[in-house]
Amino acid sequence: MERLVVWVRRRRWTVDLPLYAVFLFLAPNWTGEVSWPVRAIPMLFLLPLLVRRRFPRAVAVLILAGALVTYTNEIWAYDRGRAELSMAVVLFTLVQRGDRRFAALTAGAILALDVTWGFSWGPQTQNPTLNVVGIIPIHFAAWALGEFFRAKQQLTVEEEKRAEAQSRAAIAEERTRIARELHDVLAHSMSVIVLNAEGAKLARHRDPEAVGRTLDTIGRTGRDALAELRRLLEVLHAGQAARSPQPTTAELRGLVEQCGRAVALEVTGDPGGLPASAALQAYRIVQEALTNMIKHAPADATGRVEVAFEPAKIRIEVTNTGGQSPPAPALPSSGRGLAGMRQRVEMYHGDLVAGPLPDGGYRVRASLVVAS
Structure with missing residues (x-):
């Protein structure tokens, strides 16, 4: 078991495999009669997550840009699950690394995108207010988890120094x-x-x-x-x-x-x-x-x-x-x-x-x- 833990710590990308599986198998919610390649384009917007630990700010910008493209396109606009989850992941990464200022800017951008989606596509849903407000707790949870894991990491570093x-x-x-x-x-x-x-x-x-x-x-x-x-x-x-x-x-x-x-x-x-x-x-x-x-x-x-x-x-x-x-x-x-x-x-x-x-x-x- 210890060898497995050490192996995983050296290859952090393996921890993200379950997350990628969620992105891959998340139920689609696309509209219109379009080909599968067109429907799969939003998946390409998620590829920067593979390098989120090395380039957290750049990945955050790319993910927000991908979400903007998704929310302004009628075909992909209702596939919010992947977009919101990917934005929550980059927000978590920024907070965990202690980049709170950029994380706050990212959170503001996420809120703006959600409000934009609410004005653009929310009226066409059964409960537009719930669809906009109900997604916010996910990002609060991402921030809180980032703070938790950062504190845990700092505690580990302090124990090692001690x-x-x-x-x-x-x-x-x-x-x-x-x-x-x-x-x-x-x-x-x-x-x-x-x-x-x-x-x-x-x-x-x-x-x-x-x-x-x-x-x-x-x-x-x-x-x-x-x-x-x-x-x-x-x-x-x-x-x-x-x-x-x-x-x-x-x-x-x-x-x-x-x-x-x-x-x-x-x-x-x-x-x-x-x-x-x-x-x-x-x-x-x-x-x-x-x-x-x-x-x-x-x-x-x-x-x-x-x-x-x-x-x-x-x-x-x-x-x-x-x-x-x-x-x-x-x-x-x-x-x-x-x-x-x-x-x-x-x-x-x-x-x-x-x-x-x-x-x-x-x-x-x-x-x-x-x-x-």
Whole structure:
């Protein structure tokens, strides 16, 4: 059935076939003893209807001219059915296409033709007034149908535009999400790798064993980053189905250990009923806060991560001290860290507060609402 609908939509002329059948088989009402070719001439006046969709105004003029010829000829004058129906069709077409001004002119011409017919041939009928006035509702119906189908067509176009806009918005949102994920993965992992590489370079002569442990951390961090990048690439190629598994709060301890700093972790509450998407946002917020600590805090700064799972909310707080040693050389920053955390918090109608502490440290406090 869908294939048939699509086929008909591509070949609109097929919809007119029943209409042509009505014109062809409509009962004739001709006068006089004339040959069939002469009687069939009015049918030629209807041929422009075949192209009424491509040239609505031209077809309307031709149909009105044909009706004028018909109504001024004694042989064809009483064959009003075809003429009135054809004029109603062109009036419908003009209104449907939104050409109301020309449609109004056409309606005026139709009324003039009907009045002309009424003065010329109406007195010879049994009820001349009814013959003239009774045909007008057909044209009112044609106008009303034209307005109806135009409104329906506009509604369809608006729905298609709305669907297209929603599709573009979804694509933009997905791109933003992937960009945020890439930033979180790369910023954290590269910061850990650079920090440990600098530390290994300083300790290579006095503590070779520490160098070995540091290189292990660098290798593990690099492999983890590659795994997450591979997962993001799978999302790009496979879409929604490739989004799991995602990092969860169970991996927070590994994240804290990976950063190479003295960071305490405290998790309270039961995360068992936590939505997977909320778990991912909590993980990413902690990851970004630790990344900022690695980038900007002195080497001897310590940190603390607190995550509390409450019945309707997740509370996250990541702090670090100011430390005593001078800060390490600043690592490149994209400037998207806080903006990304704010976007994640807004997704769950939560709050985010981030800023320096009196001792020179820094604190990030966030909340995610996971239940109404």
